[in-house]
Each structure stands twice: as structure tokens, then as C-alpha cells.
Amino acid sequence: MPSNPFNAFSEYGIGVGLRVPHYDEILRKKPVVDWFELLAENFLAEGGRQREVLDQVLEQYRVVLHSVGLYFGSAEPLDRCHLRKLKALVRRTGSPWLSDHLCWGSADGRFSHDLLPMPFTMAAARHTAAKIRQAADFLEVPVSVENISSYAEWTASTMTEWEFLSEVAEQADCGILLDVNNIYIVSENHGFDPRAYLNQIPHDRVSQIHIGGHSRLATHILDTHDQPVAGPVWQLYGYAVGKLGATPTLLEWDDRIPPFEEVHREARKANRFLAQLASTHP
């Protein structure tokens, strides 16, 4: 049974981001993994190693596409050329949904190659939601929007991040990819209770969860994805699945990547919380 209407894939279980250092091991040993998340932009080229790896992975595993190049929150329109390539990849992979970030990253046709925080205003929410709708219509799969980590809050904002996320998701009628690590990071960097964030978003729109590691510096937390998930993030994850029900969960490990088995073992720690959930909500 799906936990919510945006989460027809609740049974997807625990996934891992497919990363280059693990290609050989995965293709050789074919470990049992519920699903892989693919960074879509890495697989858009028509040639090269990525394409060959993709074909072999598709024979064996379920995959979901995660994009970083749509910049729903940029004032400029969607990049049609990029969307066309994404659509071809969606078709090729059979990805049941596609996610990208609630952020902006380009201005006047120039790209920052960073996920930049939005000014949280109603006009920005309307504009972002319209672009998400256009993308979902074009791609012909549901789109989920992910909350990002951030290090600055704009004075232009007139609402909280969770109000903004809720507003965008409702107006776009889209799913939410809830990054629990990012909620923890922004709650520490900007000073608020992360549970307030989790309590106030529309739970029935959460289609997927991200967890990952971060680095605590003297003055702020950086979203580095280069180590195991921190204790407080696991606690927050337990709180989140208690609210949301069973939700496909993915571990992001992008830097200083250890052997695949270690990454997979870290991801499977999420099972503890999901099993607890099953025993309390059979």
C-alpha cells in the first residue's frame, strides 16, 4: 500500500546513489540493492562509459532519476534543450519519477553550477510552481522537488522555508523529495526547530527521502556527503518516517567515497526505523 498519493512506490525500500568508483564492483558482483538513484546529468551524453554502464545497470536494477540542471526557481524559463534530453533518459530508464531541487542557479543565461537558496516570496513560489508543472507535463512522469541545504537567508523572504516548500508543492501539485539531512543543516545554520519544519509540510506529498552526511565547521554546517549520516539526522529521519509512513529512502555519498558495501551498510541502517514503523503501524 502506498503511504500517500505521491508515493505509489513506497515498497521501493532503501536505495543508494550510483557513483563512478562503484561501477566495476556493482557490475561484477551484482549486489542486491533495492534501487539506484542516478544523477541524470551524468547520463545525458550519447556516448562514453556512462551509457554502457547505464545499459548494464538497467538490466539488473530499478533506477530513479535525480536532476541538478532544471533550476525550477531561476527567473528564466526552463531550458527546453535540456528537458528534451532528460525526457529521452526518462524513457530509456523507465524512471517512475524525476526529482530536482527547490532552488535557482542561473541568471541571464549564465550558470552558477550551484544550488542557490530561493527568496521565499509568494511571487517566487508561483513562478517556481509553474515551471515544475511545465516540466512534469513535458516529461510525462511525476516530478518531485527537493529541499536544499543553505548558508544564507535573503532579506527579501517573506515566509519560512517550509511555508515556501508547501506553497510550491501545492501550486505545482507535485511530490516532495524530503532531504532530512538538509533540513537538519538549515535548522542549525539558520536557527530553528527542524521538527517544526517536518510538522508543517504536506506529508501526503512526500514521495522520497534523502539522507546523507555533513561536516560541522566552527561557524556553520556544510552539506558535504562525505561521511556517515550523523546521529541527530538519524533521529530526525525516525521522526520523519513516523509522520510519513514507509517512504523510499536514499543515501547520498558523493565525496571521499568508501567501498560500495560500506555505503550500502550505512543506507540499510534506515531499515531499523522502517521496521519499527511496521511494528507500530502494521
Add this chain to the structure above:
Amino acid sequence: MKPEKPIASLPSSPRPTPKASLPKADSVEGLRALQHLLYSCITRPPGPEDGRQTKGDPGEGMASLAAQLIRPSATLNPFDRLEIYHRQYWLRLREALFQDFPGLETLLGSERFRRLLEAYLLRYPPTSPMLRELGSRLPRFLREEPDRAAPYPRRLLLDLARFEWAKIVAFYAPEHPLPREERTTPQTCLFLQPHLVLLDLHYPVERWTPETRLPSALAEGAPAGHTHPPKSGESRVSPARPRIVLHRQGQTVYHKILPREAFFLLRSFSKGSSLLQACNQTAEKFPDLPPGHYQEWFREWASLGWLTTQPRSRSRSAGRSS
């Protein structure tokens, strides 16, 4: 590559504005204006301490602009919060280009290469959502800025940049279906595979390794006419200079040095040509070339799958360098 769309100019050093006139993001136009301003703050030239120190000297203007745009946190003032993004921008882009051009970095040294890349990115900021296309205009930049090569010959730097960029093009470009032998006649129009890049170079940069790092070492191995590298700006056309084709087989990019006649013949297919036309043009240019050579080359190119009947698409992703 499709022509770049015109880009509105961005201020290189954003100026503080009176609070009342700061964009509010209360309309799409307001959002556009605010993002334009934030983008120019984040991508402004890196400070001298950039990437090595957490805190910089804000300079009066930038600090007061940051204070108008960003709320302070319990531990960071607005300028320091802005600097996290400013530093990240330069770190990320430099790292990507260091990976794509390892030979240039070894030749110039990290510090000089870093300065070169910063100047490049200020003139040619990223205009694609694909990070791997970041270096597509570096060869063009080096052509425009010959003085940046000194004390090395400008051609050496340019050749190395073209060669390293060509490897990226060859790695990611698609492979079109091979011509079906029974349907191919001397009149059939053929094209080069998209993963083929032809380079007419002045230096044997394909032999570049960190061990042969000095240009004199390169020049020692250079073909006749290049016992010493030509001086900066000098363009000496030598019949013996390396003509290279980069191509992909499976997941690996290879390069091959071609005789100039074979290079000329192969280049005839860049924009599409029939075998007959290409051979006629080549015979006109090189009347003494024995006919057996044509057969031998075509046999080899067919076995490597270098020619196709499908024209190259004009997609922006496979930026060409040659």
C-alpha cells in the same frame, strides 16, 4: 555548437544600492532582478585569499551590499555568509577545469593555471547546465590571449588545450550507425563519426606526460623543423607537423597520427562528401599519391568505424574544438 545567445552584461563589481531600490522578488521581474544581483555577487572575481582563507577583507561596498541582501546568523555576518557561495563558485569551477586539462596544469603549474582559468571564466562564464562543457571555449580564449602563454610559445599552450578538450569531446560524443556495405556506392555521401576530432597541431602534445613537462623536451621529440619550439606568435607551417585524429572505441579514447594526405582525405568528410568527391579532391592536391594508399586507408577507417552515412546533429553538447 549553436551560437551563444547574447548575454546581458553583468557588473563585475556589484555596487551597494540604497535599500529602497533593492529588488524584492515580489514579481517575476523582481525575482529576475534580485537573482541578477545575487549572481553578480557570487560570481564576482575571486579575492587574493580566495579558497585558502575562510574570511576575507569585505571591502566597504560589498559588506554593506551583503548586509542589505542577507540576514546575519548567530555565528556569521552577512558578508561571510555570502562568501561561502562566492568561494564555492570558484572552487567548483576550477576543480572541474583542473580535471579536464591536467596537461595544461602540469605545464603552467597550479598557481598560474588557476589565474588563467579565473581570467577565462570571467570572460566566458558557464552558459550550459552541463559542467563538462565548461572548458569548451578555453582554446578560443588562449587564441585571444596569446600573452598568457609566455614564456612558452603560445602555440604549445593552444595545442595542449585543443588536444585535452578534444579528448572530452571524443569521450562523450555519440556513435552513429555504420554504413551498410551493400548500400554504399562511390556516390554515397559519408560523414565523420561525431566522436572523431581532427587536430592539425604544431607540437607533438599527444606525447605529453608529466615527465616530459618542459617544452624543450617536447621539442626534442618534435618532428623535423621543430628542434626548437617557435617563438611566441610564430606560425610555421611544416609538412611534418602532427596531424592527429582522436576517436573512441568502446569506452576508451585513442589518438592516431595520420600522414597529411590521409588527414586531408579524412577531413573532406567533415561536412559530408562522397568517396568519389573526396578522392578526386585529394588526388588534385596530391597528384603523386599512389592509388593503393586510398584503398588501404579506407579499409582501416571502415574497420575502425570512422565514417557514417548520418550527418552530425547540431547539438550544443558536443562542442567541437578543431
